[in-house]
Amino acid sequence: MTAPRILVVGGGAGGLPLVTFLGKRLGRKQLADVVLIDSNTNHVWKPRYHEVATGAIDADLDAVDFRAHARLNHYRFVPGALTAVDTAARSVTLAAVVGANGQTVLPERTMDYDYLVLALGSQSNDFNTPGVREHAMFMDSRRQAERFRERFLNACMQADFENRPLSIAIVGGGATGVELAAELHHAVSMLKLYGHEHLDRRRLNVHLIEATSRLLPALPEKVSSSARSHLERLGVKVHTDTLVECAEAGAFVVKGGERIEGDLLVWAAGVKAPDVLSSLQGFSFNRIGQIDVEPTLQARGHEQVYVIGDSASCILPGSERPLPPRAQTAQQMAHHLAKSLEGVVLRGRTPTPFVYRDRGSLVSLSKYSSVGTLIPTAKGSNLFIEGALARWAYISLYRMHQAALYGWPRTVMLLIAGRFNRLVRPRLKLH
CATH class of the missing domain: 3.50.50.100 (FAD/NAD(P)-binding domain)
Structure with a gap:
């Protein structure tokens, strides 16, 4: 029996942790063919773009290379930009990959799927x-x-x-x-x-x-x-x-x-959903182009298609508004869907409803300070923090993201390597 194919489109804050988990749990034992599709070849955590923009971090050192990460975590990486989804045929179409001098590196392609996850993030509105x-x-x-x-x-x-x-x-x-x-x-x-x-x-x-x-x-x-x-x-x-x-x-x-x-x-x-989403046929969208999803994160009317992160308009029972487009939302969705899909693929279970837990929000003010709120427990109230404690909490969010991708031992090694880099590299990326 052929292993089911799980296509995940988008290697951001939701898609990359998802394929990491699925690759380790399903891909390693060839229980599923887990595939990540992205128009880029590497991942930089989007909440750090403002640091890339000023040179505070070197994206070349901070980036996760999809090919190398796929090899370590038992999934496949396919480069390409999504252009269409055929839910009846269960296939996606990818645009041709074009090189810097205009030559076609890869032609337009189609890929079949058993389960499709759209994790394309968002763009400025x-x-x-x-x-x-x-x-x-x-x-x-x-x-x-x-x-x-x-x-x-x-x-x-x-x-x-x-x-x-x-x-x-x-x-x-x-x-x-x-x-x-x-x-x-x-x-x-x-x-x-x-x-x-x-x-x-x-x-x-x-x-x-x-x-x-x-x-x-x-x-x-x-x-x-x-x-x-x-x-x-x-x-x-x-x-x-x-x-x-x-x-x-x-x-x-x-x-x-x-x-x-x-x-x-x-x-x-x-923010709004990427323009490509609104061009897809057969889906239901909200006013900013997000795909409407059920509490199970399945696209409304399409049981084999899931949507997570900023691309999803997810209104949970008891709420009137969609979940906020934040990195923590995408990460929680990815963690939930990984376990839910594992149950679907291995045991034939029905997808489980997503439960969102607001952990608070933190905003970095560079090296000067950070401010925000933490919500320690599901029933707790907002805890306002600022200064050194907030700065530490903000940095720890990124370390937790790295741990989800690499595991804690490699994350600690990356932290140590970063400290050594500071001894020999400029404090700002100057080119």
């Missing part, structure tokens, strides 16, 4: 604001973060040479915008150590623009006010209740006609 796509940068992928870093370093070099201030305008007062604003100040302070004579934090103007009445609107008021206080002490200019009407070269134009200028413009406001 520009709400069709005029000029944003032409003039602003996004933080949806490693490639975009690295493109920002290149332009940021060049802008810093130019401002230092011309002995003038540097301005950066960020739209979006959520976690990405807040974390990037703080990280920019840290990056400029580090560049001072590497030859910048004139540019320092006092001459860095970071504008953080939020349409609602406060930063981090999805988090408690205490977290919001603490984050704003920290940012303003750094020198970030916070604009709340400020709606952007359009983007122009070198400026965002807000309601009322005011121009908030920036040498660099960043859009980090709102």
